[in-house]
Amino acid sequence: MFSSNDTPAEEFVLADRLGAIINLDDITHIDFLEKTIGKIPETISCRYNPGGLFKISNSIMDNPGDAKYGMTTEQLFEAFRTLKAKGAKEFGIHAFLASNTVTNEYYPTLAKVLFEVAVRLKEETGVHIRFINLSGGIGIPYKPDQEPNDIKVIGEGVRKVYEEILVPAGMGDVAIYTELGRFMLGPYGHLVTRAIHEKHTHKEYIGVDACAANLMRPAIYGAYHHITVMGKEDAPCGHMYDITGSLCENNDKFAVDRMLPQIDIGDLLVIHDTGAHGFSMGYNYNGRLRSAEVLLKEDGSAELIRRAETPMDYFASFDSFPVYEELKKAVDDAAGAVGEEV
Ligand SMILES: Cc1ncc(COP(=O)(O)O)c(C=O)c1O
CATH class of the missing domain: 3.20.20.10 (Alanine racemase)
Incomplete structure (x- = not known):
């Protein structure tokens, strides 16, 4: 059909x-x-x-x-x-x-x-x-x-x-x-993202390594997606946070004023019910890249079924790109330079 x-x-x-x-x-x-x-x-x-x-x-x-x-x-x-x-x-x-x-x-x-x-x-x-x-x-x-x-x-x-x-x-x-x-x-997909920054200004922010380009529903129409923090599922939800992505748009927030357990840098956040509108509706807004996809199997094992995009995927559709080789080297060097703990 x-x-x-x-x-x-x-x-x-x-x-x-x-x-x-x-x-x-x-x-x-x-x-x-x-x-x-x-x-x-x-x-x-x-x-x-x-x-x-x-x-x-x-x-x-x-x-x-x-x-x-x-x-x-x-x-x-x-x-x-x-x-x-x-x-x-x-x-x-x-x-x-x-x-x-x-x-x-x-x-x-x-x-x-x-x-x-x-x-x-x-x-x-x-x-x-x-x-x-x-x-x-x-x-x-x-x-x-x-x-x-x-x-x-x-x-x-x-x-x-x-x-x-x-x-x-x-x-x-x-x-x-x-x-x-x-x-x-919907219920059979999750967006799993890591807390990479915390920011304390007029509100309490947790910055994660996903953004609205990976799941656009919260940004475009304020949709609610439940969020849990891995390993803290039973911890009391005593902190109010905005959970943000990195787009240059203030609506790039997976949650606003959400009560959650205390989140530490490095925690994995699970954004629920993203099976229908997550990756399949992902896009490259702001030059952001699509994530990897992992299939969780019935026996509990996981398989990487799609790798994450790299900056070179973003440039791959240029027919002619004069500084391609230089750019590729810079991207590879940058990837190699990011420390394990980061
Ligand atoms: C033509 C058509 N059929 C089916 C669907 C699936 O809808 P739903 O996710 O509400 O089941 C959509 C979603 O936009 C659609 O446009």
Whole structure:
């Protein structure tokens, strides 16, 4: 399944060559795709955005009306008619209307919206809907006192609306897809970083050797990631710290005013729940480098599966770099000169 937006032509070409189901984000992409790959695939999907606010009971879960993704209801119907006329035979619907929902009600509520529109699409356009992709959005408890989602209750909720809406409409053959990222991966990755500086000014700071380039959620939207200090898991949290990275941006803080055990230089801090948005969304802002990745295996052993970037990786994409050799020597010398204890 290739879900994208503002899609470059070469990505549609590659998705088609790989045999992916293409999920169109916009009605104008029908012509763009046809021109790019020379056909409309027999199986095709469209991304739906009904607009407005996404509510469960009285609480607002998210604001699809403000999201750049997906087609309006009118566009979805028109897109299905156009695609059918151009030869598409099997259809899918996709929607992602709320993010990081920590409630068992999101998926069943979303399913109801999509199942109802699917029945109307089938009746009004005569297409065969092969699947409905409920996408992501099932969240995780980032804070230790939050109640986690119960995936079995969620599945049961979806089954109930499936039987209430799709089965009576003769659509009991529709497959249900998911593409859960955070729920499946988030809790199973950690960013492990070392305290390298402490600073006592108007606040108490601990500077670590990771930064927002390794995990951007706290910097860009103030997200909470739980932090523990290795070997001090049971120590009292009697100190208030800001935990900072080295970017030249004041929002480069993994935690603000966080109560933690006393942190000493050299301590390893574990930043939790970074499986979904850590390395995979890492970048080179400020010329910072990506970290190594270590796989923790079931038997407790660890394997280095990706080395840390070096400054020479950062310069490697220059086609021509006059002082490359000199720079490489300087970088190697500097690496060699850093003492073991540092
Ligand atoms: C199209 C699409 N599908 C699935 C996901 C995964 O979402 P989540 O991590 O909420 O499960 C994303 C995340 O941004 C997405 O953009």
